[in-house]
Amino acid sequence: MGINIEVHGLKLAYDAQPVLEETSFTVERGGLVALLGANGAGKSTLLRCISRILRPTSGSILLDGQGLEQFDSKEAARKMAVVPQETTADFDFTVEDIVMMGRFPYLGRFQKEEQKDREIVRRSMEMTGVSHLAERSIAALSGGEKQRVIMARAVCQQPEALLLDEPTANLDIGYQSMLLELAARLNREQKVTVIAAIHDINLAVHHFNRFILLSGGRVMAAGRAEEVITPENIRKSYGVPATTYRHPLHGVLQVSVVRGRTSEENLSGSGPAVHVIGGGEEALPVLELLSQRGCRLSVGPVSAQDSGCRFAHFHSLPVVIVPPFTSMNGVHKEEHLKLMREADMVVVPPIPLGEGNLPVFEEVETALDEGKPVYIIDLAGVERRDYSGKARPLLESLVEKGAGVLETFDDLHETICPGGGKLNE
Amino acid sequence: MAGLVILLCAVAVNAMVWGSVSIGWRNVLVILLEALPFGLVFEGLEIRSVHEDILLQIRLPRVFLAAAVGSSLAVAGAVFQGLFRNPMADPYVIGISSGAALGAVFAMLSGFSLAVGGFGAVPLFAFGGGIITIMLVYSMARVGQAVPVMTLLLAGIAVSAFLSALVSLLTYFAGEKLHMVVFWMMGGLGGATWHQVRVMVPYALVGFICVSIFSRELNAMLLGEETASHLGVDTERVKKIMLAGSSLLVAAAVSTSGIIGFVGLVVPHFVRLVAGPDHRFLLPASALLGAVLLIATDTLARVVIAPSELPVGIITALIGAPMFVYLLKKRKKLRYFGGGG
Numbered sequence: 001m002g003i004n005i006e007v008h009g010l011k012l013a014y015d016a017q018p019v020l021e022e023t024s025f026t027v028e029r030g031g032l033v034a035l036l037g038a039n040g041a042g043k044s045t046l047l048r049c050i051s052r053i054l055r056p057t058s059g060s061i062l063l064d065g066q067g068l069e070q071f072d073s074k075e076a077a078r079k080m081a082v083v084p085q086e087t088t089a090d091f092d093f094t095v096e097d098i099v100m101m102g103r104f105p106y107l108g109r110f111q112k113e114e115q116k117d118r119e120i121v122r123r124s125m126e127m128t129g130v131s132h133l134a135e136r137s138i139a140a141l142s143g144g145e146k147q148r149v150i151m152a153r154a155v156c157q158q159p160e161a162l163l164l165d166e167p168t169a170n171l172d173i174g175y176q177s178m179l180l181e182l183a184a185r186l187n188r189e190q191k192v193t194v195i196a197a198i199h200d201i202n203l204a205v206h207h208f209n210r211f212i213l214l215s216g217g218r219v220m221a222a223g224r225a226e227e228v229i230t231p232e233n234i235r236k237s238y239g240v241p242a243t244t245y246r247h248p249l250h251g252v253l254q255v256s257v258v259r260g261r262t263s264e265e266n267l268s269g270s271g272p273a274v275h276v277i278g279g280g281e282e283a284l285p286v287l288e289l290l291s292q293r294g295c296r297l298s299v300g301p302v303s304a305q306d307s308g309c310r311f312a313h314f315h316s317l318p319v320v321i322v323p324p325f326t327s328m329n330g331v332h333k334e335e336h337l338k339l340m341r342e343a344d345m346v347v348v349p350p351i352p353l354g355e356g357n358l359p360v361f362e363e364v365e366t367a368l369d370e371g372k373p374v375y376i377i378d379l380a381g382v383e384r385r386d387y388s389g390k391a392r393p394l395l396e397s398l399v400e401k402g403a404g405v406l407e408t409f410d411d412l413h414e415t416i417c418p419g420g421g422k423l424n425e
Numbered sequence: 426m427a428g429l430v431i432l433l434c435a436v437a438v439n440a441m442v443w444g445s446v447s448i449g450w451r452n453v454l455v456i457l458l459e460a461l462p463f464g465l466v467f468e469g470l471e472i473r474s475v476h477e478d479i480l481l482q483i484r485l486p487r488v489f490l491a492a493a494v495g496s497s498l499a500v501a502g503a504v505f506q507g508l509f510r511n512p513m514a515d516p517y518v519i520g521i522s523s524g525a526a527l528g529a530v531f532a533m534l535s536g537f538s539l540a541v542g543g544f545g546a547v548p549l550f551a552f553g554g555g556i557i558t559i560m561l562v563y564s565m566a567r568v569g570q571a572v573p574v575m576t577l578l579l580a581g582i583a584v585s586a587f588l589s590a591l592v593s594l595l596t597y598f599a600g601e602k603l604h605m606v607v608f609w610m611m612g613g614l615g616g617a618t619w620h621q622v623r624v625m626v627p628y629a630l631v632g633f634i635c636v637s638i639f640s641r642e643l644n645a646m647l648l649g650e651e652t653a654s655h656l657g658v659d660t661e662r663v664k665k666i667m668l669a670g671s672s673l674l675v676a677a678a679v680s681t682s683g684i685i686g687f688v689g690l691v692v693p694h695f696v697r698l699v700a701g702p703d704h705r706f707l708l709p710a711s712a713l714l715g716a717v718l719l720i721a722t723d724t725l726a727r728v729v730i731a732p733s734e735l736p737v738g739i740i741t742a743l744i745g746a747p748m749f750v751y752l753l754k755k756r757k758k759l760r761y762f763g764g765g766g
Binding site: 073077081082088101 | 570641659
């Protein structure tokens with residue numbers, strides 16, 4: 001089972017508006033491919049060409065080396081099944097009726113469904129987990145259930161290739177991964193070639209192992225995630241600045257769109273200069289908020305690989321970096337003090353505190369003594385993130401010396417940018 | 426299905442019993458059985474030959490014609506509703522009836538005394554008008570190789586409106602023939618002959634076979650043309666055959682009996698409400714129920730103001746509409762045709 005699909009120099013235009021321009025690629029037998037691209041990049045159009053709904057102006061599509069137009073409708077339907085974004089199912093067909101329609105390409109005009117067909121229907125419904133819905137009307141199902149029924153029909157078609165056109169666009173996250181996992185399972189167990197148009201890149205990388213990125217009707221990149229999903233490619237095809245990172249749990253590549261300012265703006269922001277102590281996930285929202293408010297930021301000290309460090313690098317911010325598994329030395333302290341002196345104020349986010357980073361507060365104290373305003377966020381909850389047992393007295397001593405206390409980081413912009421409550425400027 | 430067949434027989438016998446001259450049902454059965462070529466002879470019952478004539482020459486052909494016309498309209502309605510995925514579609518939606526009416530009215534007013542195969546100018550022109558209209562609509566809706574159903578529907582509605590205007594125009598100048606024109610448009614089965622039956626039934630059969638062997642395809646088309654074609658349905662071919670088959674049904678029905686409304690709209694809905702949308706059941710069941718409904722209503726049309734009769738279209742709507750509304754309310758299940766809920 002499984003066929004390979006070659007697309008050569010496909011061209012197609014809707015009313016003189018070109019949608020596909022010289023689109024070419026090959027999907028190997030048993031490939032598990034996600035077709036990525038911005039809205040209007042030609043993903044659906046391309047799939048509709050492969051599924052013979054649209055006829056390209058020029059170019060060719062080959063299934064196992066044979067031209068698509070050489071198959072008659074039923075032959076083609078035995079090779080390929082399609083799961084569309086949405087199926088209008090306003091009719092009172094039962095789920096079983098709908099799945100049975102997947103047997104259509106195998107039945108002669110006057111042939112009745114046989115035991116064998118019913119058995120295949122039963123197994124398809126079992127595999128997609130819709131057996132219990134068999135007698136229900138398709139019109140009464142939820143979007144997620146309906147889509148699984150359509151999937152069951154596709155399985156019932158016993159195809160060698162499965163095309164999915166934004167199959168998860170209307171589903172909640174639970175059904176999204178369930179459906180794509182089903183496609184991946186068909187690929188694994190029955191070697192069905194799968195091509196799915198998906199606009200959610202972060203979802204796609206979890207379930208697929210090959211990617212084709214379309215942009216303006218052309219293939220911009222094809223291959224493994226690392227080759228295709230790069231900030232550069234994302235920026236060019238989706239027109240937004242983006243950053244990629246590894247999923248903290250699964251290690252797959254993820255994409256995040258960067259909001260707001262460019263790095264130049266960050267260096268020359270109109271807001272006050274703020275130094276933020278420490279990194280880690282707790283500091284990130286503070287950094288993000290201050291950055292949105294137009295503050296000129298500096299960060300540190302953070303260890304390399306820390307998310308605060310990545311943030312600083314991404315926005316080209318001044319940062320004190322301590323190599324992993326080492327402690328601060330004199331040079332770091334000097335740098336740190338320098339950054340605080342250059343800033344208008346210092347913010348201490350609710351970071352975890354331990355023997356390793358408490359010495360940082362010696363410099364903070366120095367800065368405070370020199371008259372630099374210091375704000376400590378969430379002093380009340382410090383016990384929860386204190387691994388040394390010494391943090392509270394230390395911070396309270398800073399407060400005695402005049403450091404301000406903020407309940408949550410939301411209070412920051414009141415304090416730091418009074419009147420400057422412009423969101424997402 | 427068996428129930429429908431029994432109902433059909435009951436209604437048919439009843440139609441032959443009732444009338445301005447009442448013939449007892451025992452007599453009806455005897456006359457019918459004796460007329461069959463088995464040489465059956467029933468002793469003991471005295472049957473007046475005038476009854477035999479009324480039954481065999483007037484009522485029986487009328488029942489057959491009503492059955493043929495009723496089932497043709499119902500099947501064509503089911504096909505159009507399925508093809509267009511639109512509950513408002515009826516056999517006349519894409520203009521066959523307007524074309525036929527224009528043909529018929531033109532024939533009446535011009536006073537052609539044409540006769541081919543034992544038919545006068547009116548049915549011939551009506552049939553021709555219907556077929557020409559559907560071909561015109563089809564060619565107007567064609568986009569390259571394909572005929573999108575929405576375009577077809579809209580083109581049909583536009584052409585239908587245009588032709589109806591022409592019909593009205595002609596009617597306006599109809600003068601003393603106005604009565605004739607209006608009666609034709611209301612539809613009726615008066616004056617049915619065996620000859621009409623002999624011509625009508627083959628058309629109805631051909632049309633019915635045409636559409637019913639594609640019922641599985643029509644089921645798939647209900648899910649949308651793209652889905653159907655993903656399942657291996659050659660949608661353009663199916664559309665062509667469906668249109669040809671149902672046009673034949675409608676044109677034949679309209680040319681023999683004028684424009685009888687409501688049967689083609691309501692009967693398929695009736696069957697869907699009760700038995701679901703599967704065309705493999707829907708088409709034959711609609712055929713039977715269409716026949717039942719038209720025989721029954723035609724009987725009423727003959728009887729209520731006997732010895733003269735009402736146009737049957739009035740009765741179909743008067744009886745069919747409330748029954749349909751009742752069923753809708755009772756089932757409270759409109760979503761079978763995109764009604765939400």
